[in-house]
Amino acid sequence: MSTPYTRKSLTPDKIVDKALEIADAQGFEALSMRKLAGALGSTAMSLYNHVANKDALLELMLERVAAEIVTPDISGDWEETMRQRAHSMRAALLRHRWVPPLLISTITMGAASLRNIDATLGCLVTQGFTYAQADWARNALDSHVYGYTLQELNYPVSPEAYQTAAAQYLPMISKADYPFMHEAAVQIVDGTYDGMTQFSFGLELIIDGLKRWRDAP
Amino acid sequence: MSTPYTRKSLTPDKIVDKALEIADAQGFEALSMRKLAGALGSTAMSLYNHVANKDALLELMLERVAAEIVTPDISGDWEETMRQRAHSMRAALLRHRWVPPLLISTITMGAASLRNIDATLGCLVTQGFTYAQADWARNALDSHVYGYTLQELNYPVSPEAYQTAAAQYLPMISKADYPFMHEAAVQIVDGTYDGMTQFSFGLELIIDGLKRWRDAP
């Protein structure tokens, strides 16, 4: 009855595995059905026996990524729990750079996402937040994660290279047109400022504000 | 005298105009070079006499959007200025829903973007922030704008329909699997919570935190 197929050389799992591998390594635009099939030693149309279409495949991929995010411990200290969740979200987005652009066009309402949201609300609600407050808090925290990571991914220079990059670009930043950016670049070159924005800065700002809000709404 | 078409009927400006029109109305994936040319009464290849390629067109489009954002008044009160800038950024992103997905893949370093960033730094720096602080502050504020709008655009239900949508989906949110989301939905249905997250909430959280940080770093 439930004897496993020996002929199934392709399975949804294997397909999603390879799709993630390709997207992570070569970017999302490099992921075509033909290429994916080729990497699996098969042909494009064979994939459609296991995956409805490319959008469905995408949703499976996003669900995998969602599963990588730490599920909040409902009884854990909310501040530390939210911190960990935010950092693991950022890590997942950086690991899979192709995800952020898709977060808009694709509504991800898979089990992993829902479970995570539920646990997040749960953690906050059991520690003094109302449901409305918990929803707002999660929204504000997630906004920071998404927005910060978006900017981080967009940034053309790697953190180690800020100083040399600033030195290189400095002559191109017209002091007349962009006086403040120019001065900022100068400060990065001379070491006054290392040029690194920090994920934790905004995160702690928000956590701190949430704490204050909960205690004195 | 009038020939069937007058020379130079196409200009970069006209092309970008129409491209924005199509993308705003029908989404980004609906914008193809052939379709765009057709809407301009021309053919696809004609566009290439005025625009290097589709990516270059995109950059022009993004630059137009960037120009819609309020340029901070350097001598204005920083709190109010940042508030206005954030709101106008969000408005621009909502007006052009196709933008956010592209913010990652396309580095926008056009004049309008640079001018805005420069003015933002300037406003903060002239009011007591160091350059490093100003950079962090801008980054945190922009993170909120991008992240919040991203979630807002992704959300499948319009704000007016939250209550009816919650009532509709309630039976589908398993109380066993997602107890907290279930309760949240209940509270939206019974009116305890209107289900609306608010852009200003997170924004004020951050502004408040920045103020505190500047005064006691």
Next chain:
DNA sequence: ATGTCAAGTATACAGCGTAAGTCAAAAATA
């Protein structure tokens, strides 16, 4: 009047997602 140059157009190519149809192997049934 003629030559030059820029703008418009036609054709073509490689790639895409995927609908439709074919075929052979595995599973179910007899």
Next chain:
DNA sequence: TATTTTTGACTTACGCTGTATACTTGACAT
């Protein structure tokens, strides 16, 4: 065991995409 049914893989084909190449045409300077 023999036969039927189901299913996964494959081939072909269609309409779409961005754009390279080559050709034509209109406008203007000499």
